[in-house]
Amino acid sequence: MIDTLLYQILLVPVVAAAGIVLGLLYKGIDRVLAARMQARVGPPVTQPFRDVKKLLIKENIVPENAVKWLFSLMPVIALSASIVILLYLPLGGMGPLLHGHGDLILVLYMLIFPSLALVLGGFASGSPYATVGAQREMVTMLSYEFPLAITAVSIAWLLSIANPGLAVFSLGIISGNPVWSLVGPAGFAGLALLFVTLLLVMPGELGSVPFDVAEAETEIAAGVLVEYSGRNLALFYLADAVKTIVLGAIVIALFLPWGISGPLGLPGMMGTLADGLFFLVKLFGVIFAGSIFIRVAVARLRITQVVKAYWGYATLIALIGLLLISIDIVLW
Numbered sequence: 001m002i003d004t005l006l007y008q009i010l011l012v013p014v015v016a017a018a019g020i021v022l023g024l025l026y027k028g029i030d031r032v033l034a035a036r037m038q039a040r041v042g043p044p045v046t047q048p049f050r051d052v053k054k055l056l057i058k059e060n061i062v063p064e065n066a067v068k069w070l071f072s073l074m075p076v077i078a079l080s081a082s083i084v085i086l087l088y089l090p091l092g093g094m095g096p097l098l099h100g101h102g103d104l105i106l107v108l109y110m111l112i113f114p115s116l117a118l119v120l121g122g123f124a125s126g127s128p129y130a131t132v133g134a135q136r137e138m139v140t141m142l143s144y145e146f147p148l149a150i151t152a153v154s155i156a157w158l159l160s161i162a163n164p165g166l167a168v169f170s171l172g173i174i175s176g177n178p179v180w181s182l183v184g185p186a187g188f189a190g191l192a193l194l195f196v197t198l199l200l201v202m203p204g205e206l207g208s209v210p211f212d213v214a215e216a217e218t219e220i221a222a223g224v225l226v227e228y229s230g231r232n233l234a235l236f237y238l239a240d241a242v243k244t245i246v247l248g249a250i251v252i253a254l255f256l257p258w259g260i261s262g263p264l265g266l267p268g269m270m271g272t273l274a275d276g277l278f279f280l281v282k283l284f285g286v287i288f289a290g291s292i293f294i295r296v297a298v299a300r301l302r303i304t305q306v307v308k309a310y311w312g313y314a315t316l317i318a319l320i321g322l323l324l325i326s327i328d329i330v331l332w
Contacts, residue, residue, distance in 0.1 A: 011097055012087065012097065015083075015086055015087060015091070015097060016083045016086070018091075019082075019083060019086045019241075019242045019245050019246075020238055020241060020242055022245050022280075022283075023238070023240075023241025023242045023243075023244050023245045024048040024049050024052065024238075024241050025045070025048075026241075026244055026245070026248075026283070026284070026287055027048040027240075027241050027244065028043075028044070028045035028046060028047055028048050028049070029045060029284070030287065030291065030292050030295075031043055031047060031048075032044075032045055033288070033292050034292055034295060034296050037292075037296045038296060048237075048241065051237065052234050052237060052238060055229075055230060055231065055233050055234035055237065056230075056231055056234050058229065058230045059229065059230050060229060060230030060231045060232055061227075061229045061230065063125055063126050063127065063227045064126075065126035066124055066125050066126045066227065067124040067126075070120060070121070070124040071121060071124040071125055071227075071232075072232060074117040074118070074120050074121035074124065075117070075121065075228070075231075075232045075233075075234075075235035075236045075239070076235060077113060077114075077117040078113070078114040078117035078118065078121075078235065078236055078239035079235045079236075079238050079239040079242065081110055081113035081114050081117070081239075082113075082114050082239045082242035082243045082246060083242055084110065085107055085110045085111065085243075085246045086242060086245065086246055086249070088103050088106065088107055088110075088171060089107070089171060089246065089249040089250065089253060090171060090172060090175045090249070090252075090253050090257070091249060091279065092272075092275060092276035092279040092280075093259045093261070093271075093272060093275025093276060093278075093279060094272075095172050096171060096172055099170060099171070099172050100170065101167040101169060101170055102169045102170070103169065103170050103171040103172070104152055104156060104169045104170070104171055104174065105169055107171065107250065108148065108149065108152055111148075111205065111246075112141065112145075114239050114240075114243055115137060115140075115141045115205075115207075116141075117239075118134070118137050118207075118214065118224045118225075118236070119134045119137050119138050119141075119224070120134075121134075121224060121228070121236075122134030122137065122214075122224035122225075125226070125227040125228075126227075127226055127227045129226045130224050130225075130226050130227055133214045133215060133224035133225075133226070134214070134224050136213045136214040136303050137207070137214035137224055139303060139306070139307060140204055140207070140211060140213060140214060140303075140306055140310075143204070143306060143307045143309075143310035143311055144201045144204040144205065144310045144314070146310070146311065146315055147197050147200070147201060147310055147314040147315045147317070147318045148197075148198070148201045148205075150194075150197070150315065150318040150319065150322060151194045151197050151198050151201075151254075151318055151321075152254070154190075154194055154318070154321065154322045154325060155174060155179055155194070155254050156168040156169050156174070157325075158179055158182060158183070158187070158191075158325055158329070159173070159174060159177060159179060159182070161329055162177075162182040163177060171250075171253050174253060174254060174257070175252075175253040175254075175257035176257070178257055178258060179191060179254075179255070180255075183325065183328050184328050184331065185328070186324045186325075186327050186328035186331065187324060187325045187327075187328030187329070188328075189321075189324050190320070190321040190322065190323070190324030190325040190327075190328065191255070191321065191325065192321075193317050193318070193320055193321030193324065194255075194318060194321040194322070194325075195251075195255045196317060197314055197317050197318040197321065198250075198251050198254070198255070198290075199251070199286070199289055199290040199294075200290075200294075200309075200310075200313075200314045200317075201310075201314065202247050202248075202251070202286075202287075202290035202291055202294075203290065203291055203294050203295065204306070204310065205243065205247055206240065206243060206244060206247065206291060207240070208291055208294075208295050209294075209295040209298065209299070209300055210294065210295070210298040210299060210300050210301045210306075211301065211306055211309075212300060213300065213301065213302070213303045213306055244287060244291070245283070247290070248283045248286045248287050248290075249283070251286045251290065252279065252282050252283065252286060256282050256286070259271075259274075259275040259278060260274050260275060260278040261274045261275050
């Protein structure tokens with residue numbers, strides 16, 4: 001028991017560092033690919049690392065009219081929450097560092113924290129631009145939570161029907177029992193729609209185009225982040241990088257949990273390394289489909305269009321997916 005606890009404590013900084021480095025690396029790849037798709041040169045892959053380094057050495061300015069303690073605390077909360085979520089996710093063929101019977105519900109709740117930190121930080125800044133951005137962030141957050149919840153509960157429900165008695169809200173259990181093998185044709189189509197729904201939720205969670213209405217530089221001068229600078233802005237930037245990995249890992253755990261060591265017959269350390277590399281490939285594919293491609297293909301939406309996109313289209317897609325799974329369970 002003590003050895004296990006010590007092992008977990010020692011791995012926490014490793015997972016946190018890996019999440020930050022991978023998040024910044026994928027942000028760099030994101031910017032390069034987006035630039036190439038738009039026929040631009042774009043920055044180098046290492047640009048996010050340079051941006052963070054520069055922000056950390058710049059002056060940290062707190063507005064005169066801000067609620068100073070709340071303004072400075074929110075970036076720390078955002079980064080800490082993102083890292084804690086990472087500890088509950090299966091990564092690179094390994095089980096989650098922290099786990100229990102209700103991991104999935106806990107993760108869904110904790111995904112609110114980084115967005116809520118942005119909202120509170122915006123309100124605490126005392127800036128009218130940040131206040132508008134915080135209001136928009138709050139509306140966006142309320143919009144994508146419903147289709148996200150439908151997707152997660154649908155996966156757990158399907159698994160509970162196929163395997164009664166399992167802890168179906170445990171991400172470790174879900175990733176160990178791929179749902180695609182539990183359904184027929186109708187259920188397969190339903191799972192595909194739920195997969196699409198989760199990919200549509202990703203840019204909203206990350207606040208990227210076309211759902212970046214909370215920042216919208218050309219409209220409200222960076223919105224919630226307009227008054228942030230120096231170390232505080234760097235922490236928000238790192239939180240966003242880690243959250244990118246978190247969302248990609250959630251999609252993989254729910255829909256793409258397979259490893260590659262088994263089919264290739266790779267034992268021991270070689271198998272672990274192969275599964276880790278395969279996880280990074282899957283992570284890139286998910287981030288490309290759920291963030292980069294959408295960001296390049298679609299222009300920024302208005303806040304009313306964001307609500308319609310999630311409460312209307314995304315929720316409808318998720319409900320149709322759930323209906324198809326229900327029909328499949330009845331037929332099969």
